[in-house]
Amino acid sequence: MAVAACRAMSEKTTQLAVGLVGPGVVGRALLEQLRVESKNLLSKYRVDLQVQGILNSSQVILGKEGQPIDLDAYGDQLLASSADASLGVLTQHLRDSPLPHKVIIDCTASAYVPQFYRRWMEQGIHIVTPNKKLNSGPLAEYLAVKQLQKAGRAHYMYEGTVGAGLPIISTLKSLLDTGDEVQRIEGVFSGTLSYIFNTLTPGKTFSSVVSGARRRGYTEPDPRDDLSGMDVTRKVINLARECGNKIELSAVDTESLVPEPLRKAQSPQEFMDSLHEHDDVMAARVAEADEHGEVLRYVGSYDAESGVCQVLLRRFPKSHPFANLSGTENIISFTTLRYSNPPLIVRGPGAGPAVTAAGVFADVVTLARYLGAPS
Structure with missing residues (x-):
């Protein structure tokens, strides 16, 4: 029933299962913006953003039974979490989601997390990030991700890598x-x-x-x-x-x-x-x-x-x-x-965290429009 309900709803809305890596200052600011604006996005633009996973370096929380994480209480849940905190666990949880589209938002400054970008895109998982390490790292890895994007495997959005919330890219x-x-x-x-x-x-x-x-x-x-x-x-x-x-x-x-x-x-x-x-x-x-x-x-x-x-x-x-x-x-x-x-x-x-988060949020909304949400 849950899968059927999601499919019925997806005919009217653009639904994205969201996994966030790095709930630091920018990640927390983004989660707050998602918490405040999610109802407006759903009512005005038929964009349904459901945060299904939040991962830091040692802890992870995942939505249960297809339900999104409560963004009013995720901080306490994350502190109390004893689940296996790994990118693999988060990836599998998103893949198992019945929602039609999946996106991982990398709000870290890590050089490790971008090593997963290719793997995610090959599985059809979109990426939104302000992390500069992929685009300025080894050229071969950068070109491989851009080729996957060009081939239509998944979208790769990175406005926040240069000007925070400014429209530079x-x-x-x-x-x-x-x-x-x-x-x-x-x-x-x-x-x-x-x-x-x-x-x-x-x-x-x-x-x-x-x-x-x-x-x-x-x-x-x-x-x-x-x-x-x-x-x-x-x-x-x-x-x-x-x-x-x-x-x-x-x-x-x-x-x-x-x-x-x-x-x-x-x-x-x-x-x-x-x-x-x-x-x-x-x-x-x-x-x-x-x-x-x-x-x-x-x-x-x-x-x-x-x-x-x-x-x-x-x-x-x-x-x-x-x-x-x-x-x-x-x-x-x-x-x-x-x-x-x-x-x-x-x-x-x-x-500033709020400005950078706003640039990331704008990329997520743009992604939703690429996937069919009305302007």
Whole structure:
């Protein structure tokens, strides 16, 4: 009866069994958005999103007897769970669901979880993710997943990998799909580094600004993860590959902002305690830029003609769009045949759990429309 009822309902609605991996800050924000908006999606757009599984690194909860998980109480259930917490268990549970469509949302920053993407897509399970590791990882794995998508095995949605909730990937795809030719992409891709260099003015020290960003929760627990520039590098590679460039991570010229002596500090706190010893180097760069009427911005770029990707701390006139950001704003500039003077610019909030979750949520809704839900 349950299967028959689901089939009858599916004639009127687009139903998705959802498995979420990584209920961290972004995952929790997404689950809250799903909890609040699920009834509206069902009544307005006939999209029925049923969260059937939630998995963290050591625990899992699964919907019982085809019923979705209660999103008002999943936190306590997850803490109390003693079930086998594995991606295999979650995968099998989704496969057993009577709902016609299945999607796994990867909200981790793990390099391990994307190793399952191909396996999931081969089984017809769609993927939505803000995780950058697949798109900027080994080229062969990236191309294999894209080929499965092209072959129609399953949809792979990843808007949140570059601009959190900003429409960066979709904008680039629209340009390419309509025959435009990308010449250059550049921008401030890190909300954390945007905040740091929007705040770092003459008279302020680099260490105090980084410390302030950390207190506000803008940095990773270890600020070196932001200051290394690797997050920006992965985003730039993602965009370059979207344009057809087969670049590997190791080929990108990335400037680390972590002082060389502190790269092997034993802990984040040891790093922060010693960062002030290197303030003079950054202070000199800030002062020199200011003397020339310029500011410092940490920018990633892709030049289509040369195929070169760079991630560097650069100087810009105070009149430049990159110089007039505030807070954690991102800004990305697309120079193309159609948009050259001025280029096409996308600007807005580039960090925060709610913003990133909203970008993931939008991908899930877009997926539902691809699967037949009305616009």
